[in-house]
Amino acid sequence: MDKLKNIGWLLFIISVVAISYALILNPASWIVYTISLVFIPLAIISLGLFSMARGRKEDEEGKRKEPFIGY
């Protein structure tokens, strides 16, 4: 789970840098569109990755051992 949190922070920083670049330096339109399409969704999901609650360590084993009943 910590790995996910780190990935979340990394993605968030990259997204903020990219969006700030487009905000401040005002590049060509197609670059702004690309940044919007890629980094706005990434920024939102990265917020989720580092803000989501984590289960307790002692519960993890129990979750893994939960028998899979199949569909």
Next chain:
Amino acid sequence: MAISKIKTQITFLLLVKIKMNLMANILLNVLAAFLVGSVLFGLQRKIIARIQMRPGPPIIQHLLHTFKFFIKETVFPKTAAMPFYIVITIILCAIWVAAVIVGPVTEGSLLILFAIFAIHKIVEHNAGSSSGSPYGKLSCVRAVFSAAAEVPLFAVLLIIYLQTGTMNLSDIIAYQDSNGALLFSIPLAAMMFFVLILSKAYYYSPLNITMGKDLVSGFETEHFGMLRGFMMISESIAWYMLLWIFLTVFIGGLTPIGYIVGMVVITGLISLIDATTPILNPNHSVMTQVTLAFIGIVGSIILIFYL
């Protein structure tokens, strides 16, 4: 005195299209779409509840739910097809950000917006199938089935082109400025688009078979925690965009206040229908939409060429 000054300034900001940085324009529009879309979903729930003699949740409940999901524990199901299970939520958001860019930001081509609707159907299909849940899978099958109900979408496109000779939103707005609202010249096309909006309504829509309550939450049943919150953001943007397109294409370019009033009115009408109509089974839903599309296409062609 100070209050009246502030009021004047706000009105000025709302009514005058300020030329701003493109990225800032996109960010503001995405944020507005999310907030307005979420509140409209909340309004939808409230109206449905009041019609059913319940007090109902507060209007901001959908918004609160969205934020709440971001801080809930997220567990990925064992059956999920990783990483597609997560990537599909990013694609859902990306297509609706694209819709905001093509719509309110650049007033581009209707063709791209309708392509986005088609991709949304594919996303519903893939979100359902990637979860491994039987509810998701059934919803995924229904997404393919309900693709037949997208006929009104293409018919609307054709009729608008026949009437205005353009697919460009800015040209359609200009056409309406000089010839009056399309709502009155091609009302059956507006009816078809309204049916399309109804089929995409989030709560208890009689036509939305992919989200039918018999499938719990349909294609997003197994997307919970922050992934559900993320999908709810995209769906709020999608709802705002559906209403924005309807108002822009059939009434013309409105002021922001005009858009909000229009959106509230349409959401109210949709809620009334949702609250008083049973959820149709998939066959009936698709056939209803196809039948209305047939009536709309034939009627509109008669209106355009023979009346």
